[in-house]
Amino acid sequence: MKYTVHYESKPGMWEVYRGTKTVEADDKKESIDKAYRLIRRDFPDRPRSDWHFSVN
Numbered sequence: 385m386k387y388t389v390h391y392e393s394k395p396g397m398w399e400v401y402r403g404t405k406t407v408e409a410d411d412k413k414e415s416i417d418k419a420y421r422l423i424r425r426d427f428p429d430r431p432r433s434d435w436h437f438s439v440n
Contacts, residue, residue: 387415388440391423393430401427412439 387409392402405422409415416437423435 385409387412389415389419390438390440391419392436393427394434394436396434398430398434415439 385408387407389405389407390402391405393400405419407415407418407422409418416439419437420432420435424430
């Protein structure tokens, strides 16, 4: 199933980034995991705890 994952970086020392990733996954939790892997490519210095996720 395709999920659209909305993400936003937590405010802090860095600029706030937000956007969406569309991923193919079996459930919402897996969709967040896959989206985070894609986000990590662009922001390798930010840990997962620095992001808010929601799934549609």
